[in-house]
Every structure is written in C-alpha cells, then in structure tokens.
Amino acid sequence: MFPSLSELRAAANRLARLAHHTPVQTSGCLNVLAGASLHFKCENFQRGGAYKFRGAANAIAALPDAQLAAGVVTHSSGNHATCLSLAAKLRGIPAHIVVPRNAPLIKRRAVEAYGGRLTLCEPTLAARQAEADRIQRETSAIFVHPYDDELVIAGQGTVALELLEQVPGLDTLVAPVSGGGLLSGLCVAASSLKPTVEVWGAEPALADDAFRSLRDGELRVNTDTTTIADGLRASLSERTFRIIRQHARGIVTVTEDQIVTAMRLIWERMKLVVEPSAAVPLAAVLAAPEKFHGRTVGVVLTGGNVDLDKLTGQA
C-alpha cells in the first residue's frame, strides 16, 4: 500500500541510468530574503522537465517486458503525461494518453513530441477514467496513475534520497502538494532516514484540498481549478492522504500573487526557468517565515515546463 524505504532504494537503482541526478543550487540573495538557508533541488532540469519522470520511469522500469508488451496508459494533460510518454519511449513501448478535448494545444503537442499516443475525450473526470479503462481493457496496457501508485510514489521519493545526501545539514523539506505523490515520497524518505527533518507541503490557497483534509481529518477535494499553478489542481487520494497525515509537519497555503512573486524571484535571482507550480514552495517559505526562519531547507523546484508564448503574451 505504502512504499517503504527499500522500495525507494529500489527505485533509485532503477533510475540510476534513466533519470538525471539533478543539481542543488543556492542563492545568497534569497537566503537573506527568507532568513533561512535554502537548497533548491533542480527538478526543472530532470528529463521531461519535471520530477514526474522519476515516478513514471520507475513504474515502467519495475515491470517485466511481458507485462509491458501493450504499453502503458494514463489520463493527464500535464507533466505526468509527457514524462510517462518519454519513459515509455525509452523502454520502446507505446504510451496511451487520454486528454480532454479542451486541453491546450501546447500540452497535446508536448505529449506527441515525446511519442505519446493521444486519445481525446470529453472534458470530465468520468469520461477520462472511462476512456482510460476502455484502452486498458482493449489493449491490456498497464494503467499508471499520476500519484495514487506505490511505484510512482517511490520514484518521486528518490528526490529526497538525493537531496538528503547532497545537503547533509538539511532539517526541513518543502514541496508542492497536488495529488500528493511527491510529498508522500518525501515523507517516506525523511521519516525513514532522518525523522527529525520537518516535511512541509505547499499549496495554492485556490486549491487547498490538502490543507483542508489535514485540518478536518478527512479527505477533501478541490472544486476550483483556476490557480495559475496548473500542476497543483488535483486532490489527494486516500493513500497519499494517509502518508501525509502521518508524516508531514503541515501544509502552507499561498496566494496567487505570492506564487507569481516567488516565480519571478527564481527567474531573476537564480536564472532558472520554473513553472508556476514549482514556485509554490518558495512562496510558502516567504509567506510563513515563522516556520522556516533559521532552518536549512530543501526546496523542490518541481518543473520548468512553462508556456513561453503565454508568458510573453504571444498566444
């Protein structure tokens, strides 16, 4: 049900030749601004441009060829879709990606650029799941959920395995939370390897299901999906909720303005292209200084897949 540390280590072994061991970068200026020692794990440099490649590639690498003959299938129009497509291509198998008809063209093109096979469906969650089920049934492709999957969580957890080695003095970890796959993986790694490390989730106030779920002690979902942090609109699953509830220190929510300001700081001061979702943890560190002041903080820059046309107003 929950991956163990040994499953994270197995994921790290599988990913050794597949994924990038991403660098950690720092910024004296941002340290001053935060009153903390910040260590940014650059998953924007990961293959496919996001940490999602780790989970997707681990899910595929863990399976024998016989099971993968028909390929994999998922429903997503975000980084999981592109990263699963890339991981499947590297394994030489098809990836079937179910995408709502109204998904932006750039997202559909990104999936195709990585070799994914698009299936368009009506823009409802039910239609997406039904279409993925149909493909799974008809082709025997393996369904790889974006976060509610032990192998995916184990893959994402390798971010923390690397980070804890790269920054031995780390006492705090902060990462965005959406479906909770990454945060769950960090929780498993930190609680097993260094239980004194505080693990925080960071989330847009406009999509604060994790905050409400922890507060209320039961699973809540997002209904508003208008946050600029387009990678953080999903809601926790029972599985990720349980892991996070048990191990995370808490969830910090941030406003849209705080996200934009943090993203701009990362672009301007660190010269790194990150997508809005990736700026949410820095926004949280700056919004809640009482939680992070004086600490040695690992900040996961989750991805760099931003639509430059949108940014520059050309589309």
Next chain:
Amino acid sequence: MFPSLSELRAAANRLARLAHHTPVQTSGCLNVLAGASLHFKCENFQRGGAYKFRGAANAIAALPDAQLAAGVVTHSSGNHATCLSLAAKLRGIPAHIVVPRNAPLIKRRAVEAYGGRLTLCEPTLAARQAEADRIQRETSAIFVHPYDDELVIAGQGTVALELLEQVPGLDTLVAPVSGGGLLSGLCVAASSLKPTVEVWGAEPALADDAFRSLRDGELRVNTDTTTIADGLRASLSERTFRIIRQHARGIVTVTEDQIVTAMRLIWERMKLVVEPSAAVPLAAVLAAPEKFHGRTVGVVLTGGNVDLDKLTGQA
C-alpha cells in the same frame, strides 16, 4: 599589453574566493539539433548574473588598498557597470558609474542595487568619457574599462581555464564578441593551453564590427545599435582586435531571428534564463553547422540579466 597565461592563472587565484566556479550543462536535444556535443558554461549563474564579474573583480583584486582608496569608475549601463559595482562593494570601496541620461531605469536601478554611485551624463560617447575622466581626475578613482584592459581580459579568460578543465575533450570554443574582452581571454587561454582548440566569435549581423574588422584587416566600428543583443553593441579596441586577429578561427554572424530562436531554445530546453546576448553563440552554432558539426564545443552562456517586464510586455 596582452595578458599572458600566467596572468590568467593569477586572475583565477584572485577569483577563487570571489567568483563562482560555474557549472557546465548539456542538452541531449540541442546536441541532436546541432549535430555536435555542446557544453554550456553557465555564466548566467555568475555573481552579478554575468561573466563580466570576473574581469571587474580581477581588476579590483589586483590592486593594493592604497590605490583603491578613492574607488573605481567606469562608463557603462550594462553588465560591466553592475558587476564592477558588486566587486567594489565586496572590496568595500565606492564604484562611480557614468550612465547616459536616457539609459533604461531598470539598468540604473540594477547599478544602485549593487551599491554603485550613478552619475548621469548626456547620451554621447564623448560625454560619457569626459564625465568619467572628470571623476577620475577629481577623486583619483581608478578607471576600469569594460574590455580594453589587461586585467579585465585576464579575468574573462578564466572562463576558458575552467571550461577546458571541466570538458577535457573540448576542441572548439564559441563566445559572443562585442568589445572583445571575453573572446580575447578565451584566445589567450586556448592558444596557450590547447592550441588545437578552435576559438570562434559570434556576433549579431546588426553589430558585426568584429567580422568586418577581421575581413578588412583593420579596425571597424558599429554604428547601428538596434540589435536585441543589447550587450553586444560595443566595438573592438586595438588591443582586443590584435589578440582576436591572431588567435580566433573566425567570426560567425547571426540574424535577429536566429538570436531569438536560440534564446527560446535555451529557455525551453535547458530551463535556463539567459539574456539575448548569451544566446548568440548557440545561434552561431546552429547557423553555421559546417563549422561545428561533430565537434565538442564549449558555448559560453554569458549572462542572465534579462528584463522580465519587457519580455512579458508589462513595461
């Protein structure tokens, strides 16, 4: 007159505690596009956001306290101004920066953010030089030229000392050329350490003084200053012309469109924020494949100081 290898090594020793030893990054996708093995030296991560910090900091570090009591002075509104300001601040001395009245506010603010003291002057080269001369005379501040200076060239040359160590198989170097300080430094380093390495300059066709100077065998200047690569509008000096003429393999010119395309590739594929000038060498590699195909190329990403407001159309 020209710095020697030992002066570059002295600069490297001075900079060891002052400047960042910047990383080299690669991109499988850009390698395929270029048909070459590209190694990007990330000077956008340098202090002050540009390689210019190396030359400025070396010029200051080489002088004894007694000579620096009145600080330094230069005329520039670009990266040399901000980097000299930062290097002076770190040394605890004033930096007087002469800037034309019509320089963009963001550039003036950047100088001030690094502690530089602005003096506004009329927007002519003569006025800038006259004002800098006056400050030098009245305050005894030391004039640090942006490129026509042995210590500055030696500082910029440390980029190549690092890069040749970081990428042992390197057979080609390509960097933007404006006043020629960086390209001269690379020429000195490569010709001394590994004479088989081809050193190429890359320049906007709209500011192709180096190309014309090499072609004609005598110094030419730029009159048009409309290129988007705002860091590349200066012209060679006699000193840099002589070094480049002797050691550089040649100059590749690129169009404005090629610069924008290359910049976008670096942002999208490498997730690095670079300024337009920094994209000119990649533009050259893609524009002149016959010169770079199959080679192991060091590409200097010279800086990351881009005006995001301008990019996003907010100013």
